[in-house]
Amino acid sequence: MNDGIRASSAERIATAMLARLAEAPVGSRLPSTRAIAAEFSASPVTVQRALRLLESRGRVEVRPGDGTFVLGQPAARPTDRSWQTASLPVPAAVLDPTPAALAEAPGDAIALHAGYPSGDLLPERLVRTALVRAARGRAALVRSSVAGDPGLRDWFAAELRRTAGAGSATPSAHDVMITAGSQAGLHAVIAAVAPGSPVVVESPTYWGALLALHSVGARVIPVPSGPSGPDPADVERAILSSGARVFYAQPTFANPSGVSWSASTRERVLQIVRQHGAFLLEDDWAHDFGIDAAARPLAATDDSGHIVYLRSLTKVVSPAIRVAAVVARGPVRDRILARLSAEAMYVSPLLQAAALDVVTSPGWQVHLRALPRLLRARRDQLIVSVRAGAPSAHITSVPGGGLNLWIQLPDGVSASAVTASARAGGLLLADGASWFPSEQPGQFLRLNYADSATDRYDEAARILAAAIEDARPTS
């Protein structure tokens, strides 16, 4: 029997009965499970499941041995909870919990706003097989240590070793800590190394990092990032003038711009953090999304403990497999581990087992080899469509990897106006404002080319062009 179908049968019956409950007198008894089962041609177990769903929504009460009874709609009396205003601390920054990139897409819209690849870029068969295997194994019923599964930590360490320079003392499983996705890792690292302290960031930079920085009261010090990354002189100046001990960055296929640091920038920044006793928090978010080149983490070239490295499997394996790793060496590792204990205790061993199963299966290498070609086709098609259909949308650079095009709008055209107008036309875009820690030097949009099919890119470009014209200032 297909269990997915069984679950939705219960949902279907519950929905059908909801309409009926609206008409029924409060306190009246529903027909028996058997009668409902006959009416819907369903099994009694499915009907019981449907009744539980209705119960969980507060619409019926199940009295075992007695029957199922219709409840009234919950009272809608508003409650005064204004006293909380005086009892909550006033935050340094009000955090926006639902940024553009996490918005839900309406059914038929063209979705270029999100931060994830579409389902057909995921290794679906490997994921489902691994999860089923994990569900049947030991990992389904046990807890994990705080640091995580030794085999998975080994794997993350080995991934860094593969690109390590000769002579480096390469990281080992000891240096690796598993986190429930990269946001949890990012937050724990920042809370460990820079609570209430200055932290240098690229501008633009990942909005989730800004969220984590604000949430621990860090003071954000932005440096502009150009086509080959930030100017190392800017980074050094920012560190010296602020006293920052941490530089958060995405040196490879940065989100949102797609930029990768040049070789000389990589080398100089590493020198600078070493010289000034600072940490480089390297967020290798797009490690497996290289198109024109493969990612080469800086963390593989450093054994002095100056790089704290972050890599996630969530985007490339499955959004449901919330598994990432922090690699850190020296006392900072213990500090981060203590934070992870306080913030999360441990990560589901089931998800850890499934993640390890996927990335050590022979099919994983096959999947990874196919990915650049698929991403390249989408990236190139979106570039062609935008250049042809919306030539006033300036593509800042062709990303060598990652999932996004970063677009600058004509002077005077507001990204929020374009986003709203495009949305009305059936195209979802992400307003670039989310990625800026301070005032924007222009108006930007982020277009994700990995979350939708290429056959609608021409249409998307047409809607974008019209939205830009709508938003032009009337002179």
Add this chain to the structure above:
Amino acid sequence: MNDGIRASSAERIATAMLARLAEAPVGSRLPSTRAIAAEFSASPVTVQRALRLLESRGRVEVRPGDGTFVLGQPAARPTDRSWQTASLPVPAAVLDPTPAALAEAPGDAIALHAGYPSGDLLPERLVRTALVRAARGRAALVRSSVAGDPGLRDWFAAELRRTAGAGSATPSAHDVMITAGSQAGLHAVIAAVAPGSPVVVESPTYWGALLALHSVGARVIPVPSGPSGPDPADVERAILSSGARVFYAQPTFANPSGVSWSASTRERVLQIVRQHGAFLLEDDWAHDFGIDAAARPLAATDDSGHIVYLRSLTKVVSPAIRVAAVVARGPVRDRILARLSAEAMYVSPLLQAAALDVVTSPGWQVHLRALPRLLRARRDQLIVSVRAGAPSAHITSVPGGGLNLWIQLPDGVSASAVTASARAGGLLLADGASWFPSEQPGQFLRLNYADSATDRYDEAARILAAAIEDARPTS
């Protein structure tokens, strides 16, 4: 084919080959996959998996099309990372990331130290079925909203409604936020409402709460807890003298003591937090572990937003299903949601789907009905064994629910000495020190009766008695 067995075959082959690799010259080539498969009577896929495991441990290098080669042991040169000492902030409190209750148990020891129920108290069949179903459904490949799955949030709200007083505006799904286990929820709530602020706690109290409090720089204000909970006058004095706006507590089957608040204490504390504009953070950790009575959350009796409620499914469904809920009403709900976004982004929809499937299946009610009897048998047997075999270990009270006995040692006998001595004798105990926010008023041990079989309780009591005698001060 049984996948659990297949996975462990690869592990077995990898282990066998590890010994061989220690003897092999660095750079030499391993036999072909086919030859290894023949030797171990395994499939080529299993051998490839074993080779990937060895590769992930840095012991071999797989060169596709060429063969698999033996790598040298990694160099063991120590690295100087002392510079980090000057670059990390000095924490207000050094957090211990691996408290007693999370220690791994050696194979044949009697384990009374941990905080989880043993596997035979878990609804194993329901968990595995739900996980397999989720692995085959939509939830395996998508992300979740920050607040979590609407159906699961409905269910948590309905659970509170079941015990709600008449006339209360009962909580709805809107008020519920899903977190990756209760520690993540606890941390987000404390970070939202009391960063760097005074927080009143019971003493003793859950060590994970102390960890979260210290990690956000809260100032911990302890009040002693007696056989019917804390004295409300103490709570009021602590709130008034410190200016605390938060009281963290476990009113039902408290960890570690097993104590439940009396009806008058419940009523008075609720009055006090209302009167002083404070939040009661109610940690209903043992909701499903009632023995002599069922848990009745205070949160069900309050609609003024003064109670922030925390309930986890991790211990009762499966430690691998890291799913808990925070229920909060009013502005504090938005504040907590923003923290969850910054700290975790979202919880795996696969785990959420599996959790909802388990708790809405007909078998769940059957499981819950059986649990009190099983827990009672273990609790009572441990009490009988301790009273008979280790009469100098004073059982502070018979817990009406939860998983633990809280034991006070004779004056002058150190809990850490008893714990060390018992460990040498094959009995694992948790030193009560972890549960105290400040100096202990005596020496205590926590004994978990849910994590091991009753047939070894007499033996455990004998080892405990001998350890106490060992630890008595020589006069």
